[in-house]
Amino acid sequence: SLRDALEKLKLNDASLHYEPEVSEALGFGFRCGFLGLLHMEIVQERLEREFDQDLITTAPSVVYEVLKADGEVIRVENPSKIPDAGGVNEIREPIVTVHLYMPQDYVGAVMTLANLKRGVQMNMAYHGKQVMLTYEMPLGEIVLDFFDKLKSVSRGYASMDYVFKEFRASDVVKVDILLNGEKV
The missing domain is CATH 3.30.70.240 (Alpha-Beta Plaits)
Incomplete structure (x- = not known):
């Protein structure tokens, strides 16, 4: 499985970070953190070649801060988690x-x-x-x-x-x- 492959890669690459993610469009997968695009490409290549994984990768993203209407500040890694416009005072990048x-x-x-x-x-x-x-x-x-x-x-x-x-x-x-x- 992809989880097992990521765990094995993590043993040799302490800078690799991943966590489970569910997307309405793509289904179950993992959100991964890399040191840069080259690091991402190397991990992707190793997963495909060494662990026979068929991968779909998305563009890199960053964490945003959202100031909600009630004054609470939350950090959002996925745009789908941003509250609807009425519940947001400000989005900070x-x-x-x-x-x-x-x-x-x-x-x-x-x-x-x-x-x-x-x-x-x-x-x-x-x-x-x-x-x-x-x-x-x-x-x-x-x-x-x-x-x-x-x-x-x-x-x-x-x-x-x-x-x-x-x-x-x-x-x-x-x-x-x-x-x-x-x-x-």
């Missing part, structure tokens, strides 16, 4: 401080990418022929494909690191998808 390092030649392309990913530039520092850009960005924009796109626009010369800053109120809404009148 995780914001990270991102440091981007690159040669001067790629500053324009990297700034364009960061702006497309809802980044707000906080600082720019020159160190010889290298540049360090500091941005605040939503974590949800980072975990999906930011690193791959950063490498692409810089021809592999840019690097990055990031640290969590805060949960910040954001203009996001919950969208329910109905299949035969049922939420999925």
Whole structure:
């Protein structure tokens, strides 16, 4: 079973985190935590190759904070768990401080990418022929494909690191998808 395969992988990979999850659309499965997309791809490949598992994977997601109408703050890992609009005062998304390092030649392309990913530039520092850009960005924009796109626009010369800053109120809404009148 998938649970047994994950338990065996966890013995060799302490950074792998998983917990049972039930989805109306996909059924029973596991929500897994990884160190990044490469780590996710390696675990997926090992599950398929070594344990003969047929997997369906979804896009990475992040935890949001929800300020409910009654003043309670809850953390939500799955958008389906967000209360209906009348019960929500505010939805806060995780914001990270991102440091981007690159040669001067790629500053324009990297700034364009960061702006497309809802980044707000906080600082720019020159160190010889290298540049360090500091941005605040939503974590949800980072975990999906930011690193791959950063490498692409810089021809592999840019690097990055990031640290969590805060949960910040954001203009996001919950969208329910109905299949035969049922939420999925």
